[in-house]
Amino acid sequence: MKISEIKSCFVGPLVSPEQFIAEHFFIFLAKGMMNGYDGNKHYKLKPGESCIIRKNRLARYNKVKENNEFEKVIFIFDEPFLKSFQKKHNILFKNYTSKDAFVKLRKDSLIDSFLLSLEPYYNDSGNIGAVFSDLKREELLLILLKLHPELSDILFDFGIPGRLDLEKFMQQNYKFNVSTERFAFLTGRSLSAFKRDFKTIFNETPNRWLIKRRLQEARFLIEEKKQRPTDIYMDLGFEDLSHFSFAFRKEFGITASELLEKMK
Structure with a gap:
């Protein structure tokens, strides 16, 4: 064998x-x-x-x-x-x-x-x-x-993550599709402390900020890089294309596919 x-x-x-x-x-x-x-x-x-x-x-x-x-x-x-x-x-x-x-x-x-x-x-x-x-x-x-x-x-390091710079961590990792509880754990905070600090820094709830940040990046990739929605939605943390398309249209008043056509 x-x-x-x-x-x-x-x-x-x-x-x-x-x-x-x-x-x-x-x-x-x-x-x-x-x-x-x-x-x-x-x-x-x-x-x-x-x-x-x-x-x-x-x-x-x-x-x-x-x-x-x-x-x-x-x-x-x-x-x-x-x-x-x-x-x-x-x-x-x-x-x-x-x-x-x-x-x-x-x-x-x-x-x-x-x-x-x-x-x-x-x-x-x-x-x-x-x-x-x-x-x-x-x-x-x-x-x-x-x-x-x-x-x-x-x-054999059984410690838990220490307290991190929340803004830097989220700007670097917003594309990962994980729960708010996971983000809190990885930044060394309880869930309540994470939500409190998040509101202070971003003036937004974590879930809403994540969606808006991902959609901003999607728009940049479509407008500047001419990338197709089907090629980017998963990498941006969206679970399926229909959810991405709905959120994109709600945020920008135009579908991602329509925006791509305008850029051609």
Whole structure:
């Protein structure tokens, strides 16, 4: 069996579909590509590559199929598992810091051998059975810490985000489609403190400001960059095209498609 023949499997708690990473996870791509964005940088994962995607980060990622196939292996390193692991093993910290939400891992035969070893443990649904899932997670984590000791500073940091500059954070991350509660958490505030500070800074409610800010950016992209509404609405944090179109017309008195036609 070759690395490229590995089938998809998923080990650990479910990942939220939100553009917020609630738990660290390891991902390996066997087929296809994945594009990621964390508000600061764009990332690309190719077949045969792997990375750690970090918790308490805003991140957007999409898959690109190869010959109509997309095969990946995902291991979730949730906090209860990591705390249990830490009790069993001596964790050494390296004072490593990084702002990246996607931490690329170098290719190594240890990772390849581990991935190939998973096949006998797949159950009928294509996942690792519950009896072996924690054992295989522990094995993978031991391998990753051997290859990348600096990961200990990322994975075993159980702190919560500190208080951030609210205006700067929101101007940088308004395109991410997450709840007000998530924004409050990531800026180091309670929900009530977040709403209070937000009103002081923007003189607007968070939900209304987010919609207006996204629509302003949409208008700029259509007028100045001649981009199509169908190409931008998801990247701007709108869940569907109809919601975007309705909001755009309500805000500007013209549909996004009509505006694009005027610009031609």
